[in-house]
Amino acid sequence: MIQLNANHLLYLLEAARWTVLLSLIAFLGGAVVGLPLALMRLSKVGLLRMLASGYIQLIQGTPLLIVLFLSYFGLGILGYKLIPLVAAGISLTLYAAAFLGEIWRGCIEAVPRTQWEASDCLGLNRFQQYAYVVLPQAVRIAIPPTVGFMVQIVKNTSLASVIGFVELSRAGQIVNNSTFEPFVIFSAVALIYFVLCYPLSVAARTLERKAHAGR
Amino acid sequence: MPAADAATDPIVRIENVVKDFGPLRVLDGVGFDVARGQTVAVVGRSGSGKSTLLRCIAGLETVQGGRIEVCGHEVGRPGSAARAQLRRDVGMVFQSYNLFPHLTVERNITLALTLVKKESKEAARKRAAEVLGLVGLTEKIRSYPEQLSGGQQQRVAIARSLALQPQVMLFDEVTSALDPELTSEVLAVMEDLARRGMTMISVTHEMGFARRVADLVVFMHQGKVWETGPTAELFANPRTAEFKQFVGSEL
Numbered sequence: 001m002i003q004l005n006a007n008h009l010l011y012l013l014e015a016a017r018w019t020v021l022l023s024l025i026a027f028l029g030g031a032v033v034g035l036p037l038a039l040m041r042l043s044k045v046g047l048l049r050m051l052a053s054g055y056i057q058l059i060q061g062t063p064l065l066i067v068l069f070l071s072y073f074g075l076g077i078l079g080y081k082l083i084p085l086v087a088a089g090i091s092l093t094l095y096a097a098a099f100l101g102e103i104w105r106g107c108i109e110a111v112p113r114t115q116w117e118a119s120d121c122l123g124l125n126r127f128q129q130y131a132y133v134v135l136p137q138a139v140r141i142a143i144p145p146t147v148g149f150m151v152q153i154v155k156n157t158s159l160a161s162v163i164g165f166v167e168l169s170r171a172g173q174i175v176n177n178s179t180f181e182p183f184v185i186f187s188a189v190a191l192i193y194f195v196l197c198y199p200l201s202v203a204a205r206t207l208e209r210k211a212h213a214g215r
Numbered sequence: 216m217p218a219a220d221a222a223t224d225p226i227v228r229i230e231n232v233v234k235d236f237g238p239l240r241v242l243d244g245v246g247f248d249v250a251r252g253q254t255v256a257v258v259g260r261s262g263s264g265k266s267t268l269l270r271c272i273a274g275l276e277t278v279q280g281g282r283i284e285v286c287g288h289e290v291g292r293p294g295s296a297a298r299a300q301l302r303r304d305v306g307m308v309f310q311s312y313n314l315f316p317h318l319t320v321e322r323n324i325t326l327a328l329t330l331v332k333k334e335s336k337e338a339a340r341k342r343a344a345e346v347l348g349l350v351g352l353t354e355k356i357r358s359y360p361e362q363l364s365g366g367q368q369q370r371v372a373i374a375r376s377l378a379l380q381p382q383v384m385l386f387d388e389v390t391s392a393l394d395p396e397l398t399s400e401v402l403a404v405m406e407d408l409a410r411r412g413m414t415m416i417s418v419t420h421e422m423g424f425a426r427r428v429a430d431l432v433v434f435m436h437q438g439k440v441w442e443t444g445p446t447a448e449l450f451a452n453p454r455t456a457e458f459k460q461f462v463g464s465e466l
Contacts, residue, residue, distance in 0.1 A: 117275055118313035118372075122327035122379065123302035132326060136317045 004179045015171030016192050022157040022167055025089040027150055030096025037101030042108060059098035065159050067091045072163040084165035096153055107142035144208035151197045168192055226251045226286055226414050227383060233280030234267055241267045243438035254409040256429035257418045263435040265418045269387050273307045274298055286382050306376030310388040312368040314360040321356045324375045346374040350404050366397030370404055386417040426450060434458045
């Protein structure tokens with residue numbers, strides 16, 4: 001048995017950087033895929049609406065853990081062996097996109113219909129309506145729930161540990177295996193997650209208050 | 216076609232328009248013409264179809280029957296190619312102003328000028344200052360909509376439409392959300408427009424405005440044009456019981 005020491009804590013902190021990186025990948029990937037999904041859900045073309053809502057329902061109705069298994073072990077069997085970071089990045093992107101897409105669709109729909117009508121009457125085409133009138137207003141509405149969802153992403157990166165990706169949770173397990181101090185170690189792990197998430201939660205609440213005060 | 220005819224040709228032609236919302240028939244064979252420079256007041260109770268008619272003329276609703284022609288473009292049909300052209304010729308002002316809250320007064324006005332009319336920033340700004348002058352709000356050019364009173368917001372909305380130099384202006388109960396004082400400042404702007412020869416169709420509850428400014432009054436009831444005629448004549452001599460009652464209740 002090895003005595004718990006500062007190096008172990010350093011190891012956890014280093015692993016936390018991977019948690020942060022994976023969170024950023026998930027968020028950025030989720031945003032890049034999620035915005036088109038939101039727009040597709042609102043499209044006038046029925047097929048696009050169907051594809052987007054089918055995708056969203058599929059992902060929202062599937063545990064993230066299973067998506068991770070599929071992209072790592074499943075694709076591996078099929079001959080597409082991905083490294084854990086890539087498999088986890090893809091899975092979390094798929095997951096985040098489905099939720100961000102739905103959150104943002106709601107925010108776009110929250111912009112009054114009359115804003116569409118007014119800009120239509122001024123001759124703006126659909127792209128211009130989105131770019132100059134609707135999305136700028138939707139962004140304001142979207143910031144609090146989006147920041148709130150980032151907290152979920154950070155916590156859900158811990159699932160990547162099951163495919164052997166050494167992020168914060170997996171690092172905690174590794175340290176625990178050699179020191180067997182589960183209470184101390186997992187408390188430290190929890191604390192680091194909290195330090196990552198708490199500012200986001202506070203920001204989400206503050207932004208929400210501001211958004212409501214602006215009305 | 217001889218030029219003399221073109222001048223007297225109606226600029227808005229509404230023929231036998233039928234509009235359904237599901238099983239509900241809101242417009243049931245509506246028709247009238249508007250000559251260039253005329254001010255038309257469309258009046259009637261809530262639910263008489265007057266706002267729907269205006270939205271059809273603006274191309275915001277499709278119609279199930281009949282035809283609407285504005286400045287020679289047919290509107291109201293789904294996927295009508297004339298729609299883009301219509302947008303250049305028709306301005307619409309709404310009851311709820313519908314300014315863009317995230318943009319300054321100036322940008323509210325210049326947005327369509329730069330995006331749709333492809334004007335330069337400088338030309339658009341000059342035009343914005345010009346139309347704000349027309350509605351008496353030059354000093355508000357840098358303000359945001361929420362910093363203005365309802366009446367001021369509505370005047371900006373009118374200026375925003377005017378900036379595009381439409382041939383016909385549509386007003387949908389534009390003073391209904393305003394208190395009497397603010398109502399009169401908006402009506403003053405509209406009267407000024409009418410004097411300058413703008414063709415206007417105004418759905419309104421302001422009978423005083425209709426009497427003072429309108430050349431033609433259209434009284435709608437149950438989705439039909441129940442009674443119509445030159446303003447003075449119509450108010451002096453109501454023919455139908457419904458219009459008599461309507462005028463009576465307004466006084």
